[in-house]
Amino acid sequence: MQKKIKRKMRPVIVRFAPSPTGPLHIGGVRTALYNYLFAKQHKGKMILRIEDTDSTRFVPGAEQYIIEAFEWLGIEFDEGVHIPNNQGISYRQSERKSIYKQYADELLAKGMAYIAFDTPEEIEAKRKEIQNFQYDASTRIQMKNTLTLTEEEVKTRMAKGEQYVIRIRIEPGEIIKVHDLICGEVEVNTSVLDDKVLWKSADQLPTYHLANIVDDHLMEISHVIRGSEWLPSAPLHVLLYRYLGWEDTMPQFAHLPLLLKPEGNGKLSKRDGDRLGFPVFPLEWRSPDSNEIAMGYREKGYFPQALINFLALLGWNPGTEQELFSMEELISAFSLDRVSKSGAKFDFEKAKWFNHKYLQLIPVSELADKFILVLKGKGVETEKSYVEKVIELIKERATFVEDFWEASAFFFVRPQTYDESVVKKRWKDNTPQHLQAIGNILKTFTPFRPEEAHNAVMQYISEKELNTGQIMNCLRLSLVGYAKGPDLFAIIEMIGVNETLERIQLAINNIKI
RNA sequence: GGUCAGUUCGUCUAGGGGUUAGGACACAAGGUUUUCAUCCUUGCAACAGGGGUUCGAUUCCCCUACUGACUACCA
Numbered sequence: 001m002q003k004k005i006k007r008k009m010r011p012v013i014v015r016f017a018p019s020p021t022g023p024l025h026i027g028g029v030r031t032a033l034y035n036y037l038f039a040k041q042h043k044g045k046m047i048l049r050i051e052d053t054d055s056t057r058f059v060p061g062a063e064q065y066i067i068e069a070f071e072w073l074g075i076e077f078d079e080g081v082h083i084p085n086n087q088g089i090s091y092r093q094s095e096r097k098s099i100y101k102q103y104a105d106e107l108l109a110k111g112m113a114y115i116a117f118d119t120p121e122e123i124e125a126k127r128k129e130i131q132n133f134q135y136d137a138s139t140r141i142q143m144k145n146t147l148t149l150t151e152e153e154v155k156t157r158m159a160k161g162e163q164y165v166i167r168i169r170i171e172p173g174e175i176i177k178v179h180d181l182i183c184g185e186v187e188v189n190t191s192v193l194d195d196k197v198l199w200k201s202a203d204q205l206p207t208y209h210l211a212n213i214v215d216d217h218l219m220e221i222s223h224v225i226r227g228s229e230w231l232p233s234a235p236l237h238v239l240l241y242r243y244l245g246w247e248d249t250m251p252q253f254a255h256l257p258l259l260l261k262p263e264g265n266g267k268l269s270k271r272d273g274d275r276l277g278f279p280v281f282p283l284e285w286r287s288p289d290s291n292e293i294a295m296g297y298r299e300k301g302y303f304p305q306a307l308i309n310f311l312a313l314l315g316w317n318p319g320t321e322q323e324l325f326s327m328e329e330l331i332s333a334f335s336l337d338r339v340s341k342s343g344a345k346f347d348f349e350k351a352k353w354f355n356h357k358y359l360q361l362i363p364v365s366e367l368a369d370k371f372i373l374v375l376k377g378k379g380v381e382t383e384k385s386y387v388e389k390v391i392e393l394i395k396e397r398a399t400f401v402e403d404f405w406e407a408s409a410f411f412f413v414r415p416q417t418y419d420e421s422v423v424k425k426r427w428k429d430n431t432p433q434h435l436q437a438i439g440n441i442l443k444t445f446t447p448f449r450p451e452e453a454h455n456a457v458m459q460y461i462s463e464k465e466l467n468t469g470q471i472m473n474c475l476r477l478s479l480v481g482y483a484k485g486p487d488l489f490a491i492i493e494m495i496g497v498n499e500t501l502e503r504i505q506l507a508i509n510n511i512k513i
Numbered sequence: 514g515g516u517c518a519g520u521u522c523g524u525c526u527a528g529g530g531g532u533u534a535g536g537a538c539a540c541a542a543g544g545u546u547u548u549c550a551u552c553c554u555u556g557c558a559a560c561a562g563g564g565g566u567u568c569g570a571u572u573c574c575c576c577u578a579c580u581g582a583c584u585a586c587c588a
Contacts, residue, residue: 017588018588019587019588021587021588051588052588053587053588054586054587054588056587057587057588116586118586119586120585120586123585123586131514132514132515132584134515134584163586164586165586167586183517183518183519186517186518187517188516188517189516192515192516192517192584193516194584196585196586197585197586199586200586201586202586203586205586207585207586207587207588208587208588209588212588227582228518228519228581228582228583229581229582229583229588230582230583230588231517231518231582231583232516232517232518232582232583232584233583233584234517235517255518257518257519257581258581258582260580260581262524263523263524265579265580265581266580266581267581267582313525313526313537314525315525317525317526317527319527320527320536321527321535321536321537323536323537323538340519340525340526341518341519341520342518342519342520342580342581343519343580343581343582344524344525344526345524345525346524346525347524347525347538347539349524349538349539350524350525350537350538350539352538353537353538353539354538360551394550396550396551396552397549397550397551398550407549407550422548454547457547458547461547468547469547469548470547471547472547472548473547473548475547476547476548476549477548480548480549482548482549483547483548483549484548484549484550485548485549485550486548486549486550487546487547488547488548489547
C-alpha cells in the first residue's frame, strides 16, 4: 500500500529517447508530443536523452536535427543533451558509459546474468543449424559462457582479452505481467524470452535494454510513453527492474499505437513519403553519405501548430467534437486513456486541411514576411502593407504560403497569357468596345470607390442589356488572365485604375478570336 | 514459424447490451457569387466472419480470418 501511494505521488518525469541514427520520424514526433502533453498537464518534467549505445549506427548531424525539429515544433524539454546543467549530468548514453557496467556486474554477482564468449559468427552458425534458434535457457548450455565453461577456461579467455558480452539470465516458466496504461494487462511467459545481451566488452557499452532501464531509474522516470514496437520487450524490462531491485519505483508503461502507411499495410516509412509525395520528417534531411534529400514538413510550408494539431488527433481524441486545438488546449485535454489501441493510417489530406485552417488564423503580418521572400524570388519588390492586403484577399483559398503566388501573381505582374477556354467561351466581337466603355466609367471614380464603381458597371450592363457573366469574366480575363481570383473591384482597387485601363487595352490588343 | 497486440464509413474516430451507430477529412450534388475558391445545405458510406451468453449483441466471452509489431552484440 505504502509503495502504491508512493508511486502515485511521484512527480511526473517523462523522457523522449531517440537514437541518433537519422532524421526524426514523424511517428517519433507524435511520441514526443504525447510525452510532452502528458508532462505539461501533470506539471512534470520532460527529458531529451540520446540513446547512442550503438556506435556503428551513429549518423552525424542527427542529434542536431532532432533538437532543431523540436525547437521548430514548439516542444520544449526541461532537461536534455541540449540544455546546460550544473550538476554535470550527461544525457547522452555514450557519455554515461561508466555508469552502466556496475549494474551489469551487479547482475553477474547475483547470478542473474552471465558472461558469454560466443562470437557473432558462432551464433549465426547456430541459427542456421537450429531452426528458430534463440539464446535462452534451453540453448545456453550448448554455448560458450560462464554457465558452461570452467572457471579456468573463463580466466584464460579473459586473460587473452577475448571479447565477450553479458547476457541476462532468464529462467523459463514464469508469467510476467506488464500493466500498460493503453493496452491494459499484458502477460508473457518468460519461456519465450531470450537471454538478451545487456553489455558488450568490445565497445564497453550497454545495449539499449540495460541502458534504458538504468537511465530511466536514475532519472526517476515516472512514465515511459513510447511506440508499441517496444511492447514485446516490456516484459524483459520489467524483469530487469526486478533483478536490479527497482520494481517499487518502476515507471508506468504506455505503448502508443503505430502510424501506418496511408494505403496498404505496414508502418509508415520514409519510402511511403517519397512514393506518395508527402514528408515523413518534420524538417528536411540531407543524408550525409548519399547526399539524398528527404523532404520535411517545415520546408513544405506546414505550420508547426498545424502539424502538432494533426498529429495529436492521430491516435488520440478528446471525446468531444473539437478538432482545432492550441498547444495549451491539448495540454489540458490530453489523456492517455483516450489514446486508441489500434494503429492509425496516415491521412495526408487531413494534414493539409489542418494547415489550411491554421493559415486562416496566422497573423497576416507573419504570412506577409514569408510571402515577401517568395516574391523576391520572383523579382517582385513591393511594400509590405500591399502584400498584406493581397494576402487578406486570397488566403482563404490557400493551404500553404507557397500557394499565394499562383493565387495572386496578377496583383504584382500583368497577365502574360489569357486562358484559352475563357476566351473561347466569353470573348465576343463587341467585347473590346464594352471594356473600353467600362474603362471610361472606372476612370470617373477618383479616388477609386469599389462599391460605387461596381454599381455603375452593373448599371451599364443592364442598360446595354448585356450578360453580366460574360462582361465580368472578360474584364477579369483582362486583369487576371484567368477566370479566377477575388472580387474584381477589390482587384481594381489594389492595382489602381490606370493599371486596369492599361491591362484592358493590352487584352484588347492581344486577344484574337 | 513463435510471442504479443489490434480490427466501427475510403481515412481519422465517437459510442457501447435496446441508438435513425454520431462527428471530421475526402468524395458527390445543390445553393451563394462576376469567376475560381471559400462558405452554407444535403448526400454517400462502417460495427471482419462464425459460434456462444442474453428477451436482445456492434458492444461481453470463445474460435477463425486478416493486419501489424517483435523475434540482433539495432534502437
